[in-house]
Amino acid sequence: MSSTDPGIAAPSYLTAGEPGLAGWLLTHDHKRIGILYAVGITFFFLLGGIAAAMIRINLIEPQGALMSAETYNKAFTFHGVVMVWFFLIPSIPATLGNFLLPLMIGARDVAFPRLNLFSWYLYVGGGLFTIGALLLGGVDTGWTFYTPFSTLFSNSHVVLAVVGVFVVGFSSILTGLNFIVTVHTMRATGMHWFRLPLFVWAMYATSLVMVLATPVLAMTLSLIALERLLGVGIFDPALGGDPLLFQHFFWFYSHPAVYIMVLPAMGVVSELITCGVRRQIFGYRFMAWSMLAIAVIGFMVWGHHMFVAGQSMYAGIVFSILSFVVAVPSAIKVFNWVATLYKGTIDFHAPMLYALGFIGLFMLGGLTGLFLAATALDVNLTDTYFVVAHFHYIMVGGAVMAYLGGIHFWWPKITGRLYPEGPARFAAILMFFGFNLTFFPQYLLGYFGMPRRYHAYPEPFQWLNVLSSAGASILALAYVMPLCYLGWSLVRGRAAGPNPWRATGLEWTVPSPPPKENFALPPVVSEGPYRYRP
Amino acid sequence: MTQASAPLLAARASQFDDTEQQRGASALGMWVFIATEVLFFGVLFAGYTIGRLRFPEAFAAGGRRTDLLLGSIETGILLSSSCLAALAVRDVQLGGRRSSPWLLLGTAALGAAFLVMHGFEYHSEYEEALIPGLRYHPSGDPPHAMAIFFCLYYFITGFHSLHVAIGVALLSRLAVKAWQGAFSPDYIAPVEVTALYWHLVDIVWIFVYPAVYLVGRSS
Numbered sequence: 001m002s003s004t005d006p007g008i009a010a011p012s013y014l015t016a017g018e019p020g021l022a023g024w025l026l027t028h029d030h031k032r033i034g035i036l037y038a039v040g041i042t043f044f045f046l047l048g049g050i051a052a053a054m055i056r057i058n059l060i061e062p063q064g065a066l067m068s069a070e071t072y073n074k075a076f077t078f079h080g081v082v083m084v085w086f087f088l089i090p091s092i093p094a095t096l097g098n099f100l101l102p103l104m105i106g107a108r109d110v111a112f113p114r115l116n117l118f119s120w121y122l123y124v125g126g127g128l129f130t131i132g133a134l135l136l137g138g139v140d141t142g143w144t145f146y147t148p149f150s151t152l153f154s155n156s157h158v159v160l161a162v163v164g165v166f167v168v169g170f171s172s173i174l175t176g177l178n179f180i181v182t183v184h185t186m187r188a189t190g191m192h193w194f195r196l197p198l199f200v201w202a203m204y205a206t207s208l209v210m211v212l213a214t215p216v217l218a219m220t221l222s223l224i225a226l227e228r229l230l231g232v233g234i235f236d237p238a239l240g241g242d243p244l245l246f247q248h249f250f251w252f253y254s255h256p257a258v259y260i261m262v263l264p265a266m267g268v269v270s271e272l273i274t275c276g277v278r279r280q281i282f283g284y285r286f287m288a289w290s291m292l293a294i295a296v297i298g299f300m301v302w303g304h305h306m307f308v309a310g311q312s313m314y315a316g317i318v319f320s321i322l323s324f325v326v327a328v329p330s331a332i333k334v335f336n337w338v339a340t341l342y343k344g345t346i347d348f349h350a351p352m353l354y355a356l357g358f359i360g361l362f363m364l365g366g367l368t369g370l371f372l373a374a375t376a377l378d379v380n381l382t383d384t385y386f387v388v389a390h391f392h393y394i395m396v397g398g399a400v401m402a403y404l405g406g407i408h409f410w411w412p413k414i415t416g417r418l419y420p421e422g423p424a425r426f427a428a429i430l431m432f433f434g435f436n437l438t439f440f441p442q443y444l445l446g447y448f449g450m451p452r453r454y455h456a457y458p459e460p461f462q463w464l465n466v467l468s469s470a471g472a473s474i475l476a477l478a479y480v481m482p483l484c485y486l487g488w489s490l491v492r493g494r495a496a497g498p499n500p501w502r503a504t505g506l507e508w509t510v511p512s513p514p515p516k517e518n519f520a521l522p523p524v525v526s527e528g529p530y531r532y533r534p
Numbered sequence: 535m536t537q538a539s540a541p542l543l544a545a546r547a548s549q550f551d552d553t554e555q556q557r558g559a560s561a562l563g564m565w566v567f568i569a570t571e572v573l574f575f576g577v578l579f580a581g582y583t584i585g586r587l588r589f590p591e592a593f594a595a596g597g598r599r600t601d602l603l604l605g606s607i608e609t610g611i612l613l614s615s616s617c618l619a620a621l622a623v624r625d626v627q628l629g630g631r632r633s634s635p636w637l638l639l640g641t642a643a644l645g646a647a648f649l650v651m652h653g654f655e656y657h658s659e660y661e662e663a664l665i666p667g668l669r670y671h672p673s674g675d676p677p678h679a680m681a682i683f684f685c686l687y688y689f690i691t692g693f694h695s696l697h698v699a700i701g702v703a704l705l706s707r708l709a710v711k712a713w714q715g716a717f718s719p720d721y722i723a724p725v726e727v728t729a730l731y732w733h734l735v736d737i738v739w740i741f742v743y744p745a746v747y748l749v750g751r752s753s
């Protein structure tokens with residue numbers, strides 16, 4: 001307790017506590033756990049990236065340049081499983097969320113620190129299963145594990161992969177639970193709900209979805225494993241089961257899951273933009289409520305993945321309308337970000353570039369989502385590269401951009417060092433171009449009718465595929481760059497000081513890197529989070 | 535689970551300002567956990583409902599092969615155990631030390647009895663070759679449909695029994711702590727939270743019992 005005396009500089013979370021590896025692997029400190037996640041997530045991003053590179057190389061030639069059809073199936077399955085469950089879903093919540101949430105609300109830690117560490121071990125354990133499946137020869141069902149293929153026909157390692165995803169599912173449930181309880185019970189004096197930074201609102205909305213959707217996935221995957229092991233047909237039509245039931249269950253989780261990926265990004269971007277233009281967020285309450293609206297309505301649109309799967313026409317109509325409705329709160333957010341920027345003096349540092357990139361790419365992805373939600377159009381576009389482009393614009397163009405923007409923005413806080421601004425801006429811009437070059441051609445390919453998930457394609461599609469692969473190599477370079485200069489800055493970067501951005505959140509009132517106990521004295525809050533000019 | 539009710543040793547864990555905050559956090563944590571549990575079981579009940587709608591005959595026939603007597607006794611046991619759990623919470627709340635260890639122990643013992651009886655049920659179902667994947671002689675019409683019933687029956691009751699087993703472990707530990715005098719009206723969160731969990735286990739069973747044992751016999 002003595003180390004919390006004001007005046008005496010408390011040692012930072014990086015130096016305080018148990019020394020050595022044990023001090024990290026057994027830590028209960030939310031900040032260290034955030035870093036542990038960051039390491040895991042970076043590792044899986046590289047693995048998933050390697051699979052992506054293989055896919056893009058293969059598609060340079062119409063007959064497939066690299067792989068047989070079977071290997072190709074395993075490559076895109078591995079890519080999808082790893083990127084969705086082992087990278088993107090935990091990315092922002094588990095790293096930045098863990099690190100920042102207690103700091104932003106003025107708490108010493110999350111409500112259940114031991115549970116928090118346990119979640120990380122679940123994440124790593126689940127990862128090992130999936131890597132096991134990979135080493136044993138891979139899975140070929142696609143990330144969606146559709147039955148009856150996954151239960152009856154596929155002779156790849158479905159059960160191992162499914163167990164891995166099941167286990168990480170628990171990790172995200174427990175993280176969500178922890179965050180919900182933390183936000184409810186651990187806020188500092190005076191930090192009432194409408195003084196929370198929007199990033200905290202985003203974490204809260206995300207946690208609700210994690211907690212309420214993930215159990216459905218877990219049980220559905222268990223049923224798949226059971227069906228494979230016991231030969232009982234819950235989903236398998238040949239044995240009397242119902243394959244559509246699987247799709248309903250799967251998308252009941254997986255559509256909300258796309259909001260697990262994008263809501264945190266929206267939270268990050270709100271922080272980056274307000275600081276970058278030094279203005280209050282336009283329409284704070286709208287921003288907060290729209291996140292909750294997205295979380296809630298997101299539970300009612302899953303059927304838009306099943307327009308052609310055999311659900312009734314009336315279900316199709318209802319799901320189509322609801323999918324348009326869920327776009328409204330997203331649009332509110334985009335308008336409010338733009339209104340915040342309007343007539344502002346924009347400081348184009350790297351985090352801001354990422355945030356602006358997010359807005360543009362998320363918009364393109366969201367609008368093409370509306371194309372797909374229109375049933376008449378979707379009949380033509382479903383299962384083509386148009387869908388692939390749609391969700392990559394949101395998940396990669398949106399969420400990954402925001403993740404990297406956030407990492408840059410809070411890097412000085414996390415490490416106590418400044419990253420080099422020049423290379424960072426260059427990487428952000430390169431990423432934007434590389435991304436568009438990779439995925440915009442895929443909209444065209446899909447529109448012209450190229451189906452997804454094939455290892456070969458007709459000759460006329462080649463030039464667009466070559467463009468896409470060229471873009472992918474630029475994108476890969478842009479992803480490797482931050483790894484290099486951020487790593488460099490760990491050793492050589494200039495000391496950051498507590499608040500290099502002159503930002504107004506609580507996390508900037510403590511030293512960088514923060515002391516183990518976060519705050520020397522419990523903070524008392526009397527104002528909103530964005531104390532910039534109106 | 536054990537983690538959610540974690541701070542059993544220290545009266546106040548260092549991340550909290552006071553025990554009141556800690557108690558609120560534990561209780562909310564358990565409520566959120568219960569919400570996830572409802573969805574876990576919800577998927578299984580949804581699967582059951584769909585199966586029943588598709589194959590009403592086979593599901594009814596399957597239900598008639600379960601053991602009504604054992605199932606009913608188990609229901610009685612679980613309900614009374616929940617009552618004991620509630621009494622234990624009350625005892626701690628009122629500052630009593632004498633009866634809460636025994637009440638907690640009694641709850642755990644009834645839970646264990648439930649598990650044993652369920653074991654007997656599974657055993658006789660094995661004898662009758664009603665376990666798909668392990669020992670199963672198809673019967674009913676269509677033959678695969680009853681297998682779906684039994685598959686869901688084992689999954690639902692098995693998953694539920696897993697919860698009972700975890701509960702028994704937690705309750706036994708609490709009984710020992712209560713014996714050592716760990717709990718008082720100021721430090722009641724672990725007892726409260728575990729009792730909440732136990733009521734959830736009970737309530738789930740209240741849905742399982744009619745769905746599995748009763749509906750097939752209704753006509």
Ligand code: HEM
Binds near residue numbers: 368369378383
């Ligand atoms: C603005 C609201 C959105 C709407 C209206 C929308 C609409 C759709 C529709 C209708 C489909 C199905 C297309 C088909 O299979 O034929 C789809 C697919 C998809 N969307 Fe969205 N979407 C929206 C936002 C998002 C977001 C925010 C994400 C991710 C963060 C996302 C990720 C996906 C994914 C992953 C798929 C493809 C799943 C697969 O089949 O593998 N969508 N979207």
Ligand SMILES: [Cu+2]
Binds near residue numbers: 254255304305
């Ligand atoms: Cu969707």
